[in-house]
Amino acid sequence: MARKKKGRDITGILVVNKPLGLSSNQVLQRVKRLFNANKAGHTGALDPEASGVLPICLGEATKFSQLLLDSDKGYRTTAFLGQVRSTGDKEGEVLAERPVPVFDEDRIEAVLNDFRGDVEQVPPMFSALKMNGKPLYELARQGMSQEEMRAVAEKKRRVIQIHELTLNHATETTLDLSVRCSKGTYIRTLVEDIGEALGCGAFVQDLHRTHSGPYDESMSYTLEALESLAEQSGDDKGALDSLLMPAETALPESWPVVELTVSEAARMLQGQAIKTGLEDCPSVQLWAVESDVRVLTGIGYIENGVIRSQRLLQVNLPS
Numbered sequence: 290m291a292r293k294k295k296g297r298d299i300t301g302i303l304v305v306n307k308p309l310g311l312s313s314n315q316v317l318q319r320v321k322r323l324f325n326a327n328k329a330g331h332t333g334a335l336d337p338e339a340s341g342v343l344p345i346c347l348g349e350a351t352k353f354s355q356l357l358l359d360s361d362k363g364y365r366t367t368a369f370l371g372q373v374r375s376t377g378d379k380e381g382e383v384l385a386e387r388p389v390p391v392f393d394e395d396r397i398e399a400v401l402n403d404f405r406g407d408v409e410q411v412p413p414m415f416s417a418l419k420m421n422g423k424p425l426y427e428l429a430r431q432g433m434s435q436e437e438m439r440a441v442a443e444k445k446r447r448v449i450q451i452h453e454l455t456l457n458h459a460t461e462t463t464l465d466l467s468v469r470c471s472k473g474t475y476i477r478t479l480v481e482d483i484g485e486a487l488g489c490g491a492f493v494q495d496l497h498r499t500h501s502g503p504y505d506e507s508m509s510y511t512l513e514a515l516e517s518l519a520e521q522s523g524d525d526k527g528a529l530d531s532l533l534m535p536a537e538t539a540l541p542e543s544w545p546v547v548e549l550t551v552s553e554a555a556r557m558l559q560g561q562a563i564k565t566g567l568e569d570c571p572s573v574q575l576w577a578v579e580s581d582v583r584v585l586t587g588i589g590y591i592e593n594g595v596i597r598s599q600r601l602l603q604v605n606l607p608s
Contacts, residue, residue, distance in 0.1 A: 296327035297526070300348030300602075301533025306509040307335050307343040307498075319512060320345045323519045324529055332357035333472075333501060338380055341498030342506050349602045350536035352587075356502070357539055359472050361452065363500030366493055368464040368480040373490040377413045377477030381492070389462055389489045397464065400486045401454050404479065411446045413477045449474040463494065503538060536602070537585045540574055544588070547596060548578045551606050554586050558606075563596040579607035 303324075307316050313334040321329040330351040332344045341364075346354050371389040374381035450471040458465040464483070468476060477493050484491025499506050510532060522528045553563050554577035570591045575598065577584045587601035 296321070296325045298348055299324055299326050299526075299530065299533070300350050300536055301530070302350050302504075302536060302539060303345045303347065303533055304501075304504045304506075304509040305343045305345055305515070306506060306511050307340055308512060309340050310337055311512075312337050313343055316343060316512065317345055320515070321347075323515055324526065330354045333362065335498060336378070336496070338378060339496040339498065341496075342501045342504055342509055343498070344501050344504050344539075346536075346539070347533065349604070350539065352600045352602060353536060353539040356541075360502030361469060361471055361500070362474070362498060362502075363505070364468045364470070364476050365457075365495075365497045365499055366466050366468065366476050366480060367495040368466060368483060368491045369494040370462050370464065370484060370487065370489050370491050372492055373481070373484070374492040376492075377475075377481050378493040378496070385490060387489045390487075391461075392459070392487065394456070394459070397456055397459060397487075400483060401456060401466075403486060404483060405451050405454050407448050408451050408479075409446060409448050410475060410478050410482075412475050413481075447473060451479070464491075467499075469500065503542075508534075535585075537574070540588065541572075544572045544574050545570055546576055547573045547589075547591070548576050548583075549586070549596075551577055551579050551608075553577075554584075554606055557589075557596070557598050558586060558601055558604075560598075562598075565591060565594060565596050567591050567594075567596070569593065575601075577604075577606050582607040 303320060305316055305320060307313065313331050317329055317331045324347060326347045328351055329345060329347050332346060332354050335341065335343055344357055369379070371387055372383055373385040375384055451468065451474070452471070453467065453469040455467040456464060457467055468479065476496055480491050480493045515529070518528050547567065549557065549563065554575070557563060557575065568591065573589055573591060573596070575586045575589050575596070577586050584604050584607055585602060586604055587598055589596055589598040
C-alpha cells in the first residue's frame with residue numbers, strides 16, 4: 290500500500306537568514322513545519338556558530354538543490370589574530386598563542402593577494418568530511434587523535450577559487466574580511482592560512498554568509514519573522530506562500546532557454562528525447578510554451594542534435 294504523503298505539495302524557494310546557535314537542519318525542519326511541506330531540503334550547510342543566507346527548497350524545487358550546492362558563495366568574516374584553535378573558530382581549544390606584529394595595510398593587502406584566484410586548501414579537521422561514513426567532528430568527539438584527523442583531511446586537499454577577498458576593516462588583533470568564493474571553500478581554513486602567512490596565526494571569530502548562488506541577504510527572512518507571520522495567519526498559508534520564489538530562480542541566467550511545444554514537453558516528461566536543430570549545449574532550461582503560457586519542465590542538455598533531460602519537474606502542462 291502506498292504511503293500517505295505528509296504535508297502539502299508546495300513548491301518554491303525561501304531564503305532564510307539562519308541565526309546563530311541552530312544547525313542548518315534544525316532551520317530546515319522548522320521551515321518545513323511552518324509551511325506544512327511534504328518535501329524540503331537546504332542548499333549548503335552553515336555551522337551552528339555561523340549565520341546568514343540559507344536557501345530552503347520546497348517540493349519540486351528540491352530537484353535543483355545540487356545547483357545551489359555547487360554555486361558560488363559570499364561571506365563576511367572576522368579573523369582574530371594571535372591564536373590557533375583546534376576547530377579553526379572560537380569554539381575550539383587554544384592550541385597556540387603568538388604575538389601579533391604591527392601590520393600596515395600594504396602588508397595585509399600583500400598577504401591577501403596571495404589568496405586570490407586558485408588556492409589549494411586542506412579542509413579543517415573538525416568538519417563534515419567523512420571517514421567510514423562518519424563525519425570527522427563526530428569521530429573527534431569519540432576520541433580520534435589529531436594526527437589521524439589531519440591525515441584524513443590531507444587526503445581531501447583540493448583547489449578552490451577565491452573570486453574576491455576584501456579587507457573591510459582592521460584593528461590590532463582582528464581583520465574584517467569579505468569573501469566571494471567557489472563551492473567547497475572552507476572559510477576557517479582560509480582564515481587560518483592567512484594567519485599563518487602573517488606569522489601570528491588566526492581563527493574565525495564571526496562568520497556570516499551574505500550570498501548563495503543568485504540569492505543574497507536582502508532576499509532573506511528571519512525565523513522570527515516567519516513564525517510571527519505564521520501565527521498571525523493561522524491555518525491560512527497564503528501569506529507564507531507569497532514569500533516563496535519560483536524554482537526557476539535557482540537556474541543560472543547564462544543557461545539557454547529551450548522552448549518546447551506541449552506535445553514535446555509531454556514526451557520528455559515520459560522520458561523521451563527530442564530531436565532539434567539547436568547547437569549542442571551542456572546545460573539548458575526546458576520550458577513548455579503554449580500561446581502566452583510558459584511552464585518550466587526541467588533542465589537538460591543538447592548533444593548531437595538531441596535534447597535530453599537531466600532533472601524533470603512534476604508539472605501541469607498548458608492546455
